[in-house]
Amino acid sequence: MKLIILNDYDQSSEWAAKYIRNKILMFKPGPDRYFTLGLPTGSTPLGCYKKLIEYYKTGEISFQYVKTFNMDEYVGIARDHPESYHSFMWNNFFKHIDIKAENTHILDGNVKDLQAECESFEEKITAAGGIELFVGGIGPDGHIAFNEPGSSLVSRTRVKTLAKDTIMANARFFNGDLSKVPTMALTVGVGTVMDAKEVMILITGAHKAFALYKAIEEGVNHMWTVSAFQQHPQTVFVCDEDATLELRVKTVKYFKGMMHVHNKLVERPPSMPKKN
C-alpha cells in the first residue's frame, strides 16, 4: 500500500490526476488496446476531474481509447435528474473530454430487472479485460462505492439499500427532503473493485480522518469496507493533511518521508506530448 499525503485538497486532486494521466500514457492505449478506468462520483473527485479535463484540453492526454466504468448509480431517479450519477459524469467530466459514449458504462437504475443489469455490468468489465485502475472515494463511515458498513468484502455488483447515514448525508442534494432521497442504489461490489489491477482511493477533509485511520491502521473489517484494500497488491491512498488527523504520527511521518520517491510516479513521462 502507498499512502500519499499532500498539503490540501487541490494538491491531492492534482496528484491523483497526474497519476491517472501517467497510467493512461504509459499504457499506450490504441484501437486494439483500451485503457479501462473505474470512476467514482461525489465531491471528492471533482478536483481530480477538473485537472484531467485540463490535461485533455492542453493536449497531454486523450480519452479516445479509454473505457470507463462507474462505481454506482441510484435506483429510481431519472437519468437526467441533476443528482443522478449520469448527470454528474456528463456535467463534470464526459462533456469536457473526447471520450466516446459507447466506451462509458454507468449502471442503469431505471431498468426493470436490476439484478440482470448488475450481472451484465460485471460481464462488460470482464469483456473489456478487467479494470486497469479503479479510482474511488469513501464515505465518512468508510464505505467504498455504495458498499455500506457490513457489506461482504467479496461482494459483486448488486442492488444495495443505503444506510441511514448515507441517506441523511445525501438529503442536502435533494432540498433537504429525506423522502426524495433514493434509498437504493446499484453498486459494484468490494470484490469487483478488488479485481482491478490497481486501486486509487481519494480521501480528503477532516471528516474522513477516522475512516482513513480505520482503512489503514486497523484490521480488515467489513464495517469499514475500504479496509479491504489492505489485501490488494496495488493500492494507493491519496489524502490531504486534514484526513491524516486520526493517524499515528509514526504512520504519517513514514509515508511523508517517502514522498520524494512517490512523487516520481507523477512526473511528466518523457514520452508525453508537449503542451500546446
Place this chain on the structure above:
Amino acid sequence: MPSNKSVSDAPITQFINCRILRDHCLQREDLWVRDGKILDPEKLFFDEHGYADKRVDCEDSIIAPGFIDVQINGGYGVDFSQACEDVSSGISFVAKKILEHGVTSFCPTLVTSPLDVYHKVLPQVKVHDGGAHGAGVLGFHLEGPFISVEKKGAHPEKFLRTFKSSGLGYLMETYGGLDSVAMVTLAPELDGSQSVIRDLCQKGITVSLGHSVANLSQAEEAVQHGASFITHLFNAMLPFHHRDPGIVGLLTSDQVPAGRTVYYGMIADGIHTNPAALRIAHRSHPSGLVLVTDAITAMGLPPGRHTLGQQVIEIQGLHAYVAGTKTLCGSIATMDMCVRHFKHASGCSVEEALEAASLHPAQLLGISHRKGNLDFGSDADLVLLDDTLNIKATFISGEEVWRK
C-alpha cells in the same frame, strides 16, 4: 471526424468556445444543434451514443437567441406600407438585410393606410420561417388605423378609423383578412374596442395599446380583455401624470390578472425616449421590456428626404422627422444598436439587454416554446456577439446566414 450517420441522418453541429445565454445567464457551455433545433447533448450522449459531426469555434463569442423585432416599418428604401405590386419582395429584401443586425424573425409593420393598401399588401406575405434568404416573418403588426386622432403621430389622419360595429366584422372589412397578422395596435378608448380586443386575442392575435389617449382604467380594462403589449411606450400616448398615469401606469398596475405580464415596446435609439425615462420603465418593470426598432424606410439609407406610408419624411443624423416638422415618425436605429444603447443607458446586465430583444418578444407573441431562448428543442436561431454586443454572425435553424 467520423460521420454520425449511425445516429441520425441530420448532421450534428457543436458550437464550442462560447458563452451561451440560458436560464437568464451567460454560461460557459457548448451549444449543440441538429435539424435546426437545439439539442440536449447529454441525451445525445447517453441515449444515442452520438457526437458532433461538425464543430464551430466561436472564438469566445456570446451566443444569444436571435433577435425578434415586432415593430419594423421598412428599411433600405423599402416601405412595407407602400401599396406596390410587389411588397413581398421588398419585405424579403429587408428580411435579408436585417440578418446583419442579429434579427432572425420579425413582424413587418404597416402604419395607418388606406384600405386598398391592406387589401393589396396583406395577402402577398405569408408567415414563414427564416433561412439564408432572410429573417423569418412571424406575421404583420398592424399599427392603426383604429387609433386616436390626438395621438396619431406620423399616421395620416384621413385614414384613421373607429369601430363602426362591434366584433371583428368591421375590422376584417378594413384589413381584408387576419391570416398573416400577428399583432394589432389600437387605441382602447375607442368605442367597441374591448370586444374587438377579446375577439382578436381569441384568434391568437396579440393586441397592443398605442397611439391613444386612454386613461389607466381604460388601459387596465383592455388588459383584462386580453391586450398584452404597449406600442412604443411614452410615445404617442398621454404623458405620465401622478393622478392618472395613463397607459404608462400599466407597468406597475395591480389590476393585471395574475400570471399575466404586460409587455411594452421601447425604441431604445437614444432619441425616442430620454435615457431617464427608459430607466424608469426598465426599473419598474424589467421583465416586460421589449426592444423594437420601429425602423422606417430610411434605416440603412443616407440622410435626406424619404417616403413613409403616405407621407414624406426627412432624415437628419439619427433623427427621422415628418418633413418640415419636428414630429418624430419612426427610427432609423438597428436592433443591435438598440441592444447596445439599452444596456448602456439602463446599466442593465448583458443578459437583460439580450433578453429584451429575444426572450421578451417571444413571450409576448406566445412563441417562447420555440423562439427567444436557447432551451433544448427550441429553434436554433442564434446571434454570435462580442463582449461589446456587436454582431459577429447570425444563424437561422442552425445554418449560418450572415457573418461579419
